[in-house]
Amino acid sequence: MLGYVVKRLLLAVPTLFAVLTIVFVLARVLPGDPAQTILGDQATQEALENMRHRLGVDKPIAAQYAEFLVDAVRGKWGTSLVTGKPVVDEVRNVLPYTIELTVTAIIVGALIGVPLGTWSAIYRNRWIDYLARMGSLLGLSFPAFVSAILLLLAFAIELRWFPVISAGGLDDPVERLRNLALPAINLGIIMAAYVTRVTRSSMLEVLGEDYIRTARAKGVPRRAIVWRHALRNALIPVVTVVGLYLGILIGNSVLTEIVFNRPGLGKLMVSALNQRDYTVLQGMMVVYAFVIVIVNLLTDLTYGFIDPRVKRQ
Amino acid sequence: MAWVAKGAVALACVFASTLAMGEARAEKTVLNVGMAAIDAGRLDPHLSSTTPDKALFGWMFNGLVRFKPGTMNPELLEPDLAESWTSTEDGKQWTFKLRHGVQCHHDYGELTAEDIVYSLARAGDPKRSAFSSDFKDFDKVEAVDKYTVRISLKNPVPSLLGLLIPYNGGNVVCKKAAEEMGETFAQKPIGTGPFEFGEYKPKESVTLVANAKYFRGKPKLEKIVYRYILSDASRDLAFTSGEIDMLYGRQDQNWVDRIKKEKGAVVDVFDPGELSTLYLNVTKPPLDDIRVRQAIAYAIDRDQVVQFKGKDITRAAKSIVPIGYLGMTDDVPLLPHNLEKAKALLKEAGYPDGLTIHIIHTNLPGMLSMMEIVQAQLRKAGIILDMEVVEHATYHANIRKDMSPIVHYAAARFPVADTYLTQFFHSRSIVGTPTAVTNFSHCNDADAEIDAAKVETDPAKQKALWKTAQQKLMAKVCGIPIYEQPQVWAHRDTLDFGFKLEGSLTLGPVINEVTHFTQ
Numbered sequence: 001m002l003g004y005v006v007k008r009l010l011l012a013v014p015t016l017f018a019v020l021t022i023v024f025v026l027a028r029v030l031p032g033d034p035a036q037t038i039l040g041d042q043a044t045q046e047a048l049e050n051m052r053h054r055l056g057v058d059k060p061i062a063a064q065y066a067e068f069l070v071d072a073v074r075g076k077w078g079t080s081l082v083t084g085k086p087v088v089d090e091v092r093n094v095l096p097y098t099i100e101l102t103v104t105a106i107i108v109g110a111l112i113g114v115p116l117g118t119w120s121a122i123y124r125n126r127w128i129d130y131l132a133r134m135g136s137l138l139g140l141s142f143p144a145f146v147s148a149i150l151l152l153l154a155f156a157i158e159l160r161w162f163p164v165i166s167a168g169g170l171d172d173p174v175e176r177l178r179n180l181a182l183p184a185i186n187l188g189i190i191m192a193a194y195v196t197r198v199t200r201s202s203m204l205e206v207l208g209e210d211y212i213r214t215a216r217a218k219g220v221p222r223r224a225i226v227w228r229h230a231l232r233n234a235l236i237p238v239v240t241v242v243g244l245y246l247g248i249l250i251g252n253s254v255l256t257e258i259v260f261n262r263p264g265l266g267k268l269m270v271s272a273l274n275q276r277d278y279t280v281l282q283g284m285m286v287v288y289a290f291v292i293v294i295v296n297l298l299t300d301l302t303y304g305f306i307d308p309r310v311k312r313q
Numbered sequence: 314m315a316w317v318a319k320g321a322v323a324l325a326c327v328f329a330s331t332l333a334m335g336e337a338r339a340e341k342t343v344l345n346v347g348m349a350a351i352d353a354g355r356l357d358p359h360l361s362s363t364t365p366d367k368a369l370f371g372w373m374f375n376g377l378v379r380f381k382p383g384t385m386n387p388e389l390l391e392p393d394l395a396e397s398w399t400s401t402e403d404g405k406q407w408t409f410k411l412r413h414g415v416q417c418h419h420d421y422g423e424l425t426a427e428d429i430v431y432s433l434a435r436a437g438d439p440k441r442s443a444f445s446s447d448f449k450d451f452d453k454v455e456a457v458d459k460y461t462v463r464i465s466l467k468n469p470v471p472s473l474l475g476l477l478i479p480y481n482g483g484n485v486v487c488k489k490a491a492e493e494m495g496e497t498f499a500q501k502p503i504g505t506g507p508f509e510f511g512e513y514k515p516k517e518s519v520t521l522v523a524n525a526k527y528f529r530g531k532p533k534l535e536k537i538v539y540r541y542i543l544s545d546a547s548r549d550l551a552f553t554s555g556e557i558d559m560l561y562g563r564q565d566q567n568w569v570d571r572i573k574k575e576k577g578a579v580v581d582v583f584d585p586g587e588l589s590t591l592y593l594n595v596t597k598p599p600l601d602d603i604r605v606r607q608a609i610a611y612a613i614d615r616d617q618v619v620q621f622k623g624k625d626i627t628r629a630a631k632s633i634v635p636i637g638y639l640g641m642t643d644d645v646p647l648l649p650h651n652l653e654k655a656k657a658l659l660k661e662a663g664y665p666d667g668l669t670i671h672i673i674h675t676n677l678p679g680m681l682s683m684m685e686i687v688q689a690q691l692r693k694a695g696i697i698l699d700m701e702v703v704e705h706a707t708y709h710a711n712i713r714k715d716m717s718p719i720v721h722y723a724a725a726r727f728p729v730a731d732t733y734l735t736q737f738f739h740s741r742s743i744v745g746t747p748t749a750v751t752n753f754s755h756c757n758d759a760d761a762e763i764d765a766a767k768v769e770t771d772p773a774k775q776k777a778l779w780k781t782a783q784q785k786l787m788a789k790v791c792g793i794p795i796y797e798q799p800q801v802w803a804h805r806d807t808l809d810f811g812f813k814l815e816g817s818l819t820l821g822p823v824i825n826e827v828t829h830f831t832q
Contacts, residue, residue, distance in 0.1 A: 032706035038355050040362030041709065041724070042481070042736070043443035045749040050440050051360075082354055083515075084499055093515045145544075152550050164551040165540060167517045258351075259544050261551070263516040267543075271351040271516065276706055 005297065012293040016286060023285040024068060027278050028061055034081040034276040055081050057278070068282065077286075078279040080272075087283035090268065095287075098264040101256070102249050104184040106242060109191025114238065116192070117199025118231060121207060132196055139193025148186050148259040155182060166260040183260040187253060191245065198241045202234040209233075235306050243299030246291075341830040342535040344808065347548045347560035350541050352516050357499040358484035359435055359442040367480075368821025369539055372521060373418075374486070374504035376479035377409050377429065377462075382823050385584055385816035387639045387728050390474050394424065394485060394505065395462075404469035404770050411460040416526040417487035418509035419501075426456035428488045433464070435491065436482030444482035446748070468768050471775055472639075472729045479506070480727065480818050507532045507826045517541060533829035552578070558808055558830075559822065562801035564679050566623020569801065577806045582626060584816035585725035586797030588635040589683060592720040592737070592753035595791060599670070600718050604662035606790035609719075610648040611655035612694035618686050618796050626801055630794035632783050633738070640730030640766070640779035645787040647794070655694040667695025673717035674700050675708035683795065684721050712753060713744045720753040723798070727818065730779040734763045738786050756791035759783075807832045 035051035036043070043051075052058040056067075071078060077087040120132035156164045166179040206212065207230055215225050254266030265284060272280040350365035358370040379393035380386065395409040415424040435441050437448030453465040466473070477483045490503035501510050507529070508521035518540045523532040540557060542548040549568075551557045553575060562568055562580065572578050591609070599605045615629040628636065631643040659667065674684050681702065688698040698719075703711065712720045726732040735750075736742050740757035742750035759782035766778035786792065800820050811827030 030707065031703075031710040033710050036709055037363075037706060039360060039443040040366075041751065042362045042726070044439070044446045045747055046439045047443040047445060051443075054440075083352070084355060084496060085515075090515060149546055149550075152547065156554055157550060160554065163556055164547055164554045165542065165556050167514070167540070259547050261517075261540070261542050261544070261547055263514070267351060267516045274351065274704075274706060275354075 005301075008297050008300075009293070012290070015293065016289050019285055019289040020072065020282060021065075023282055024065055024278075025061070027276070027281050028057075028064070030276070032276045033057075034278065037275040037277075038082055057081070072282075072286075077283045080277055080280045082272075082275045082277045082280075087279050090280055091265070091283055091287055094263045094265055094268050097257075097262055098253060098266070100180060101183055101187065101253055101262065101264060102246065104180060105187035105191050105249060105253075106246065108184055108188025109195050110242065112188070112192035113195025114199050114231075117196040117238075118203055118226065118234075120196065120200040121203030122226060124204065129200075132200070136193040136196040139189050140197075142190075144186060144190060144255045145259050147189060148183075148256055151182050151186055152259070164261070166262045179262070183253075183256050183262055186256050186260070187249060191242075191249065194241055194245055195238060198238050199234065202237045203230060206230045206234040232306060236303055239299055239302050239306065243295050243302075246295045340832060341558075341807070342533070344534050344537045344559065344824065344828075344830075345557040346537060346539045347542045347551055347557040348539060349543060349545065349548060349561045351543045352541055353513065353519055355499040356502050356510075356513075356519070358486065358502065358504070359444065359482055360499065362443060362481060364820050365541070367819045369519060369521070370484055370502075371479065371817065371819030371821055372508045372537060372824050373502060373506040373510065374479045374484035375415075375506050376483040376485060377477040378474050379478050380816070380818065381812075382825055383583075383810065383812040383814045383816065385728055385818050387472065387475050390478065393479065394429070395477075398474075400473075404471070404473075405466045407464045407466075407473060408457070409462045409464070411462065412528060413460060415505050415528045416524075417490060417505055418503045418524055419490075421487045421490045421503055424485070424487060424505050425459050426462045429462045429485060430454050430456050431488035431491070432485045433482075435486065436484075442482055446750075447476055447482050469770055470767065471770060471772075472727075472731060475727050475729055478818070508534075508537055508824070511536070527826055529826050532826040534824070537824060552803065559802065559804040561821075562803050564622070564626050564798045564801050566625060569623065569625050572803045578803055579806050581802040581804060581814055581822060582799050583802075583814050583822070584637060584799055585728060585818060585820070586628065586635050586637070586799045587723045587725045588630055588633075588733075588797050589680070589721065589723040589795045590630070590633060590737075591687070591793040591795065592722060593790060593792065594715065594718045594720075594753060594755055595789065596755045597715075597718045599662070599664070599668055602662050603790060604658045605664070605668070607648060608655040608658040608662070608694060609691065609696060610790055610793045611651045611658065612691050612696060613687055613793060613795065614650040614690050615795060616650070617690065618683060621686055622683065622796065622798070626798055628797050630796050633786055633792045633794050634730045634733045634779075634783055635725065635728075635797055638726075638728045638730050638733065640776050642776075642780045642783055644780065645783050647787060648790070652694055655696075659695060664695070667697065669697040669699050670718060671699040671701065672719045673708060673711050674702050674721060675705045676702050677705055679798075680721060680723060687721075687795070713749070715745055715753075717753075722751065722753065724751075725818075725820070730783070731763065731766060734759065734779065734782055734786075735767075738782070738791060739763050754791040756786055756789060758789055758791070759785045 034055060034057060035048045039047055039051055079086050080090050116132045120129045123129050152164055155162050162178055162182050166183055212230055215229055253264055254270055257264040257267045269284050348365050354361045354363050354366045356366060358374055375393045377393060377395040378390045381389060381391055394412055394415060396412050398407060398409045400407045411426060417424055433454045437445050437451055439445040450467050450470050452467045455463050457463050487503045491498050507524055507527045509524045511520035511522040513519050518538055521537040523535050525531050548560050552560050569580050573580055593600045593606050595601055619627045619629050632641055632645045634641040691698055737751055738756050738759055740760050741748045742752035743755050744753055762778045762782035766775045769775040769778060802822055807830050809829055809831050814822055817823050
């Protein structure tokens with residue numbers, strides 16, 4: 001088991017390396033200039049060149065790349081070109097917000113999606129099924145920023161239950177929950193839509209299996225068949241989707257973070273991109289790639305937990 | 314389902330009560346501001362000149378002199394850190410007497426002549442400042458005694474006082490703090506203004522707190538929370554919900570009309586107007602032919618642009634220098650809209666069937682919408698603008714590499730004709746040269762007048778020089794001024810600035826010691 005985990009993590013190293021190289025080159029090939037973003041449009045050429053020199057972006061790309069690799073191996077991620085703060089701090093500052101949001105969204109998604117998908121499969125082609133399918137289609141096709149604005153209009157402006165600016169500190173638990181609610185629901189709805197669809201199709205397949213018929217013939221109560229035997233077998237594709245989606249979710253959170261004004265990785269990336277903050281961009285790519293690797297690993301490990309046969313193999 | 318309903322009601326009560334607690338306080342002393350940006354830049358007043366950063370600097374720093382709060386007339390400057398000043402006959406030596414007892418933020422001690430000397434040296438050093446070229450005529454700045462500063466110039470600078478207002482390089486930073494912090498000064502900038510740096514939350518906000526030792530008295534507001542809210546829709550919603558009291562608006566008539574209807578909202582429209590100009594590269598064919606440039610100018614209908622952009626927030630431009638700037642004149646050959654003339658000129662220039670010009674333009678919506686109108690207007694004259702729309706940072710990089718023969722640029726500068734003429738039309742500022750700023754047209758026809766005006770001590774003669782410069786450049790159609798848009802913000806009517814807000818060079822409303830909430 002441990003050997004497997006270590007092997008998987010080692011395999012991630014070349015992936016990380018490739019991601020970093022691509023990001024490094026792409027970011028610098030883009031026109032645009034971090035010195036210009038920092039100094040604004042009234043800066044003279046002399047000031048710009050001084051700033052470029054100070055930032056180290058005036059060196060040839062190859063030299064910058066070599067320097068960057070050496071630093072990366074030594075665990076030095078440099079400082080943000082724009083704010084001058086260590087990249088590690090920049091990422092660490094917003095990471096809790098993103099983790100909190102993503103995890104909550106996944107929980108919301110699973111809590112809604114799994115039962116809905118299951119019912120939908122049991123009552124196939126009945127009204128509950130149609131309703132669930134229509135709901136999930138709506139959830140999938142609704143752009144995140146539109147649902148975000150609708151949520152804000154309803155719950156922040158009309159009912160005034162939640163704030164529009166969901167930034168706040170992480171210290172006060174009540175405040176924290178209030179800030180989390182709308183963004184998490186917004187992302188959770190999309191998640192739920194995915195989960196519903198996958199659960200439904202997977203359940204339909206399992207419900208047609210021989211052992212389900214056998215269980216039914218034996219007189220096992222219907223509730224036990226569905227929730228204990230069938231669902232557990234149907235969950236593997238669901239976990240895969242959730243795992244895959246977690247990666248996408250972090251990316252999708254960009255819009256949610258912007259509309260709800262939450263700090264987070266998505267927003268950090270957009271600002272780094274707009275401001276040509278190469279160092280922050282590189283640091284974030286490492287985090288992203290690493291998260292995807294870890295999530296994939298965890299997903300694979302979960303299979304064994306859900307279905308012991310996978311573990312034996 | 315009953316328990317769900319009960320739960321919802323209970324939750325609602327909890328939220329309602331927390332909200333009520335927040336609103337029950339007597340008089341508000343915290344000003345929440347919503348700014349359209351994703352984050353702060355480098356908060357060093359000598360480095361950053363981006364709009365979101367500048368507004369903050371305006372609340373934190375002083376200069377030797379300043380505009381009367383809420384105005385920006387360069388002919389009416391009043392004392393700030395300096396109590397009084399004198400200059401020699403030839404205008405080459407200026408002596409400033411400083412106020413006594415001015416305290417630097419966060420207990421960095423009393424501000425003395427040494428700080429002024431340090432700050433001006435810093436602002437003039439290209440390694441530490443983006444505005445060093447403003448100070449190139451400075452010969453020596455010295456502290457005569459603790460409260461006296463003497464500035465010696467290489468040659469007279471008629472708008473010298475304009476360089477010493479709290480704006481860009483004129484912002485006075487405290488020596489001890491800047492030396493101690495070095496590179497990290499931008500993370501905790503130290504000045505002497507009514508508000509001092511409190512806290513920075515990444516991608517979220519900057520909090521300024523009242524400077525209790527402010528020399529004009531303790532500010533009535535306790536705190537300013539400057540929130541970075543990138544999404545226009547959420548910024549407006551946050552204003553509606555009462556979470557912010559003042560916000561950066563949109564230069565859009567619909568926005569103005571909608572916010573005006575909101576209860577207790579006041580829309581602020583103030584100077585400086587940002588002048589949108591099309592700069593035509595006179596060295597590149599087909600624009601090297603003046604007839605083609607004139608044809609473009611004749612094809613553009615300014616009034617239609619103003620009508621489209623909205624009358625409350627737009628005015629037609631009159632010269633290549635914005636209206637209200639010292640030395641601006643409307644006695645210039647501004648070509649009116651005349652489609653026939655445009656077509657005739659094109660034919661004369663050898664383009665009877667019209668021509669296509671490839672240009673690069675930013676994707677910023679406000680700027681793009683105006684360019685789309687121009688595109689449609691030019692098409693009527695047979696000029697096809699093949700517009701490559703790119704993201705804003707790319708646009709800035711590419712126009713500085715001469716990649717667009719027509720550059721649409723919108724800017725506001727220190728309100729003296731000299732700054733605009735120098736940055737946009739002097740040969741020193743031509744893009745691609747070592748001293749480049751923003752001369753995209755490559756015109757150099759008014760160098761002599763611009764330079765002569767810089768050292769002219771007689772105001773009338775100086776204005777005449779600036780006038781000739783504008784006339785020459787307009788006659789050559791180096792730039793086609795289109796329209797001006799002032800700054801648009803909004804605030805709650807319970808917020809009283811303490812003065813009339815007509816202009817603010819920092820592009821954000823002036824907030825100082827007298828600003829307060831009435832409720």
